[in-house]
Amino acid sequence: xxxxxxxxxxxxxxxAIFDRNARDVIACNRCPxxxxxxxxxxxxxxxxxxxxxxxxxxxxxxxxxxxxxxxxGLAPGAHGSNRTGRMFTGDASGHWLYRALNRAGFANQPxxxxxDDGLQLSDCMITAALRCAxxxxxxxxxxxxxxxxxxAADFALVEPRLRVVVSLGxxxxxxxxxxxxxxxxxxxTRPVFGHAAEHTATRERxxxxxxxxxxxxxxxxxxxxxxxxxxxxxxxxxxxxLDAAL
Numbered sequence: 502x503x504x505x506x507x508x509x510x511x512x513x514x515x516x517a518i519f520d521r522n523a524r525d526v527i528a529c530n531r532c533p534x535x536x537x538x539x540x541x542x543x544x545x546x547x548x549x550x551x552x553x554x555x556x557x558x559x560x561x562x563x564x565x566x567x568x569x570x571x572x573x574g575l576a577p578g579a580h581g582s583n584r585t586g587r588m589f590t591g592d593a594s595g596h597w598l599y600r601a602l603n604r605a606g607f608a609n610q611p612x613x614x615x616x617d618d619g620l621q622l623s624d625c626m627i628t629a630a631l632r633c634a635x636x637x638x639x640x641x642x643x644x645x646x647x648x649x650x651x652x653a654a655d656f657a658l659v660e661p662r663l664r665v666v667v668s669l670g671x672x673x674x675x676x677x678x679x680x681x682x683x684x685x686x687x688x689x690t691r692p693v694f695g696h697a698a699e700h701t702a703t704r705e706r707x708x709x710x711x712x713x714x715x716x717x718x719x720x721x722x723x724x725x726x727x728x729x730x731x732x733x734x735x736x737x738x739x740x741x742x743l744d745a746a747l
Contacts, residue, residue, distance in 0.1 A: 515566035523561035531647040535633035556586030563588040564626035576631035597717035605736035628655040630676035670716035
C-alpha cells in the first residue's frame with residue numbers, strides 16, 4: 502500500500518475526530534424504527550451465523566482518517582456489517598470490494614474473517630449514506646435525511662485532504678453529490694450516475710473527482726452487470742488521480 506506521511510499531531514487530531522464521529526454514529530437514535538429492526542435481526546440471526554454475536558447497532562465509518570479517497574456506500578447489510586460492525590464486511594459485497602481495494606493498493610489484504618483480522622486501509626475511508634441496515638435494503642428518504650448528519654461529519658473530517666470520491670450505486674451517488682453541493686462544491690456538468698462515470702467539482706481553487714460504479718451486490722455481480730475488470734478499472738482510475746495529485 503502507498504502511504505503519505507502526515508505529522509504526528511495532524512494524524513492524532515484526525516483520529517480523535519474519527520473516533521468521536523464513530524461514537525456519535527453508534528449512539529444515534531434518529532430513526533428508532535431502524536434501531537428496532539437491526540436489534541431484531543441481531544437477536545433472530547441467520548442460521549449460518551446463529552453462534553455469532555451480532556453488532557446490531559449503527560455502523561461507523563472504517564479506514565484511514567487522513568484519507569484522500571472517500572468511498573460512499575448505501576447501507577450496512579442486515580447479516581453483513583450489522584453482524585460485524587465494520588463497513589462492507591460480512592457479506593459478498595465486501596469480498597468484491599476488499600479484493601479490488603487490495604489490488605489497487607488501498608487495503609493491506611484481500612480478505613477478511615472477523616473484526617480483529619488485521620484488515621487496514623491506507624489513504625482510503627469507507628462511509629455510507631445510511632448507517633443502519635434497512636428492511637429489504639431499501640432506505641426511506643427521511644431515513645437518509647436523518648442520517649446525513651453522519652455523512653456530513655465524515656466529509657468534514659477528510660475534506661481538507663480529499664481528492665477523490667467513489668460512490669457505490671445510484672443512491673450513494675445522489676447522497677454524495679448532495680453533500681458536496683451543500684458544502685460549497687460546484688459541478689462542471691450535471692453529475693449523472695453511471696458505471697465508470699467521472700465528474701469534477703470545484704471549490705475555490707480546488708478540484709475534486711467523483712467516480713461512480715455499480716454497487717458490488719450479488720444482484721449485480723452474479724448477473725455480470727458488474728464484472729471484476731469493470732470494478733478494477735474504477736479503482737485504478739482513483740489510484741491514477743491520487744498519484745497525479747502527489
